[in-house]
Amino acid sequence: MLSYVIRRVLATLPVMGVVAVIVFLMLRLSPGDPAAIIAGDNATTADIIMIRERLGLDRPLAEQFVRWLGQLVSGDFGNSIYLERPVLGLIAERVEPTLALAVSTMAFAIVLALPMGVLAAWRAGSWIDQAIMALSVLAFSVPVFLIGYGLVIGLSLEMELLPVQGFVSLWDDPLAFLAHLVLPTVALGLVYTALLARITRATMLETLNEDFIRTARAKGLAETRVLILHALKNASVPIVTTIGTGIALLIGGVVVTESVFAIPGIGRLTIDAVLQRDYPVIQGVILVIAGVYVLVNLAIDLTYSFLDPRIRY
């Protein structure tokens, strides 16, 4: 077990290493001179040379990479070119809205998707199964902004029920914090719900065919007990794995949703950075997000190896 934990933890290192190489090479391999791209359209040659020297772009590639990696490991992600402040600080300032939206969306999706998936698998082939599956294909296809603006126009502008845009920190006003999260969560959550409902249904269908389910029913257990304690519990590994890998999809959705609802989160930071060609910020965001993705999936894998005795490595 310990050797599995060590191996699993070590396995994250090459992934993060590759992410670092991709992020590093992206700017260097792009067509054109990175210093000129960063400097923008109106830059003079002197500006370009200055940027090149400041970012060390005139050094050999390998030397640049080693130096950059060394800085990353010591927690220095560089400075924003425009705001001239450390990238990690900028990201930290924007974490709260993004994290809040991601967590609330995930909670919303899990609460909605698990019963839907279980119900669809339990009554597989019935009209309710088909309705749930049709809804999930629909939710998967409708763009976030259609649901988002639909909710904004319908619920907020017409009826003035909920705040339309923006974000309020939890520490400033918890009620306003929640109110501002409702619409973005629903707009983004439907896609994620669809994903989870499908995988829940699929794994539940498999589990419900197992012998121990027949045994549980034969000994007269209540159907809800069979479904939840016997089937869902055993089907949970693929479901939770999908929740983990679905984080990539979720974060992509958060970026768009933040834009629809004018939420000042990491998505907005990234878009602003792209529009200003502020590469240190773009690189920092990708590294941090990929790191979060890798760590969450590591945590999920490790938790399972502890909780599920069937998993032997």
Add this chain to the structure above:
Amino acid sequence: MSAGQIAIPAPAESEPVKRSPGTFSRLCRRPLPALGALLLGLLVISAIAAPLIAPFDPIEMNVVDRLMPPDATYWFGTDAYGRDIFSRTLYGGRVSLIIGVSVAFASTMIGLLIGVIAGYSRAADAILMRIMDGLMAIPGILLAIALMSLTRANIWVVIIAITIPEVPRVVRLVRAVVLSVREHVYVQAATAVGTRLPRLMVRHILPNTFAPLIVQATYIAASAVLVESYLSFLGVGTPPEIPSWGNIIAEGRLYVQIAFWNILFPSIFLALMVLSINVLGDGLRDTLDPRLARRL
């Protein structure tokens, strides 16, 4: 029957061989995929024939008629520059169509190549799959956004930026198929009689990847259409002067309170195109791979 004799099955030529119905006709027997195919067909035709159908020039401004609600002249209303939303939406379909088809094609071809190499060479496999793991750790839209920042935007850059994040999933799929197929007896038999690698690939291994690849390509096309609209919506996609659905919506969002038709109609077209491709993909999956269909 004496020992050592081999039972030879009776020749089957005398019996007329019943051809099983083709994939497409089997697909169209189910109501939902047939509906999806029909809807997609209509959208494709409306996009291709946009210059014939569109009543107005999609980029010609007419400030007198700005932000007009839908009426008999302007079926979907007009935008802030007085441009006809209906015409723009039809033209937007062309952008989505090009992006969807190109990304699906490019990512499956690149993924097929890398996947086959990874499935066949142990040394390359270790390196290639680590690269794919790294790519998969970066959310697709985020990676596409970052790639878009590297050079001046045009439609080919958008295609490349959306293709790269899609490649790893194709690689994993192809690699898994190759790894399982190469253990099959018929492949080992082909190797044993001295079939050369190119022939082995083309005749025995690659055909097994086609069915899952076609299904995957459909899903990728749907996702690419959606991602293009997200990139354009965020202002980092197709150049704003080109009327793509994302661009129309991005401009329309400023007037969402007074002229909701600016975002409503392109969004509906976008949703219908993505939906029809997804439904078609589900249908293809159920038809081509019944084993998978039972699971999902």
